[in-house]
Amino acid sequence: MRKAYYYAALAVLVAFVVLALLAPWVAPYDPNAQDLLSRLKPYSAEHWLGTDEYGRDQLSRLIFGARVSLLAAVEVVAVGLLLGVPSGVLAGFFPGLIDGALSRISDALMSVPSLVLALTIVAVLGQGLGSAMFAVGIVFTPRFFRVARASTYEVRQETFIEASFAIGCSWWRVAWRHVLPNAMSPLVVQIAVVLGAAITAEASLSFLGIGVQPPTASWGGMLSSAYQNLYEAAYLIWAPGIAIALTVLAFTALGDEARVALGTRQPVGA
């Protein structure tokens, strides 16, 4: 049963990624082509998912929107990993002053409501999806930091780390070649979870109008414009809403599966 759920999640994600990659070829229409004569049309043979207030084909926008949303999620994770993992390894490696300082910064970041923090960062960096996702990446950095720190600290206690020092490894080499590879598995879980959360974050920011700028399609942006036409064309919210929900669920399922798969691994060295 759990396996089936996992395969379904994997299938959903693969489908979205393939659609996103092949968007120009599989999308029936240009996602930004307006057709004011057929605006706010419900589902039909020509427009499977209907059209929005400018008469743009919803299916095409959904497919192109997948590109934006998935890319945004990847950017969030990349920023989070790049900032969180090195600092986390450093903190786990050097308990005391360095750990204290880095952990306080992380705690401070976590104590600020994430959306507010993201809004502030966007205000500083300027609007646009790139800076919005960079902001979300910073918001998620403490998560990666904490996981990297905890598992580094754990691996640090192993004898083979002392052995690495004994043969003359620099601390840099020990951290990079011996600690990090052994501390990766909890990070993999975290990556899946944050990918899901980032999709939601992109949707929220685009919904608020500070993420993707029109006319570019994104799931959050579609949701936002569907909301504005809720009374005339309620059906418009379904496609982006379900796409977001499915993707987030799929990433979460993947994260759960990774947690189980990696959690039962044999203890280090045995």
Place this chain on the structure above:
Amino acid sequence: MAKSYPRRRNFFGRVVDRVEAVCDVSFSLGHGETLAIVGESGAGKSTVGRLILRLIEPDRGRIVLDGVDLRAMPRRALRLHRRHMQMIFQDPFSSLDPRVEIGRSVEEPMLLHLGLAADERRGRALALLKRVGLDESYARRLPSGLSGGQLQRVAIARALSLNPKIIVCDEPVAALDVSVRAQVLNLMAELQEEFGMSYLFISHDLSIVRAISDRVAVMSKGRVMEIGETEQIFAAPKNDYTNELIRAIPAMAHG
């Protein structure tokens, strides 16, 4: 040489009480000699081993290897100097990186210290593994595919790869089955003849110590109680504590 640890700190983080883990320990170790450090658990044996390699920093004292004071050495220089001193750890199952193939683990010290070409390094690693009784097929395996005795052989090969002057052996056979202990100990003795390094052999098992060491230092509560030739210590212990330890050997072990 001495090392103490904070036992209690006061409200402001100032240390008000310290544990003397190792106190005024002093000894010398000759070329090609085996000095055993014995004592009950918590006596400070392993701490001494690690202090000598500067894996832990001593509070005071000197560690001299062939006329060079290791304690005065800056970290970078110390790192390069580590090729002369290696360590074999008690727990063979956790002393090798579980994600690194055996062959690569043996190569690593050479990679760090000797400017060798990759294939020459590989060749040497394979030769070392062969010398400790493991054929080429082991080089590609991960530590999880080997037994404790085999892993300890790998650890020995790794320690030998730089032809060190001294190897600190922290209870190298304590975690092994009794049946493979003798094999590993014999191998260590053979290799000492062959390569001429000194062993600092940390153990609580006096029957093993008697078989392998030239001299013995008896430790208790962080201090050396007695130090001398192995046979002399076993035949006529001067110290009460030593006497007690020797009497605690099961009679069968004398064989």
